[in-house]
Amino acid sequence: MNTAIITGGTGAIGTALVEEFAKDYCVIFTYRTNAQTAEELRDRYGAVPVKCDLAEPDAYKALEPYSGNCGLLINNAGISQIKLFGDTTDEDWAAMTAVNYTSPALLTREVTRGMIRRHSGCVINISSVWGVHGASCEVAYSAAKAGLIGFTKALAKELGPSGIRVNCIAPGVIDSPMNGHLSDGEMRELIDSTPLMRLGKPADVAHAARFFEQNGFTTGQVLGVDGGFY
Numbered sequence: 001m002n003t004a005i006i007t008g009g010t011g012a013i014g015t016a017l018v019e020e021f022a023k024d025y026c027v028i029f030t031y032r033t034n035a036q037t038a039e040e041l042r043d044r045y046g047a048v049p050v051k052c053d054l055a056e057p058d059a060y061k062a063l064e065p066y067s068g069n070c071g072l073l074i075n076n077a078g079i080s081q082i083k084l085f086g087d088t089t090d091e092d093w094a095a096m097t098a099v100n101y102t103s104p105a106l107l108t109r110e111v112t113r114g115m116i117r118r119h120s121g122c123v124i125n126i127s128s129v130w131g132v133h134g135a136s137c138e139v140a141y142s143a144a145k146a147g148l149i150g151f152t153k154a155l156a157k158e159l160g161p162s163g164i165r166v167n168c169i170a171p172g173v174i175d176s177p178m179n180g181h182l183s184d185g186e187m188r189e190l191i192d193s194t195p196l197m198r199l200g201k202p203a204d205v206a207h208a209a210r211f212f213e214q215n216g217f218t219t220g221q222v223l224g225v226d227g228g229f230y
Contacts, residue, residue: 001026003069005111007054007104008077010034012176013126016202019046020210028066030054030077055079055098060107065105068114072213075104075148076126080178085139093140100144105151112164118158124169125152128228129172142179143168151220153207156220165219167212172226177201195228 004021008014009029015037021046022045030050031038038049052062054077075085081092108123115121130138131145152173156166173179173190182190191197208225212218224230 002071003028003066004072004074005029005063005070005077005107006074009047009049010037011076011176011178012202013171013174013205014076014118016206017076017209018045020206021072021074021213022047023121025072028063028070028198030063030104036120045136051116052105055095057098057102059103061065061108063107063112067111069121070111070114071118071120072122072124073111074209075107075109076125078126078128078145079082079104080141082137082181083140084137086139095135096140096144096146100141101147101151108151108155108166112159116157116159116162117163121164122165122213123152123155123159123164123166124212125149125168126205127152129165129170129224129229132224134221150206152222160219163213165216167219168222169205169208169212170222170224171200171205172224172229173199174205175201190229193229194226198227200225200227 002025004025004027006017006029009018010031018027018041019059030052033052041047050062052059125148127148128145130142131149134142152166153170204225208223
């Protein structure tokens, strides 16, 4: 069975991704603190949890035992922050960049070495609608997610001749704890601004990832899973 690596596997979207791809992959997933959900995913789907903090510079090395046989990499782990740019500290900026941009790049570099040797593979990066359009008071987050989109497009061109596809998903407002900081009024406003008039579901993102995994002639693309928000 092929190996899939999914970062941030215990979050709402991550859990949906593990559930989707455990059907036909040996799934390795990372988590930082949520050991209970990690154990549940292990017991339910046979997925293998790897505890690591992707904010650390060499965190990707925890996945080295699995990277050589990885045929599918989904860079899903992410953190967000609501803060005026003028109030953003050096530490804030470093954390946003480390988890949302640098860590996916370093892990992808490690995993694609094996993909290049096998002349096949699929990388899917989870960005954000704010990485495409930007968001006030989320400058650090938007910048890091925009960087992930540029990384996706450039790497797709570089690795295409090696038979490797690199694509990106830009979710809109998804029903997940990451949006727990928003008030009921703010959530209602976002729903009202979405033509489909609902929040996205984690499974919506997982299904988009399945599309990229299955479509062998699609690379360098950014798919908005946002209910028509933009």
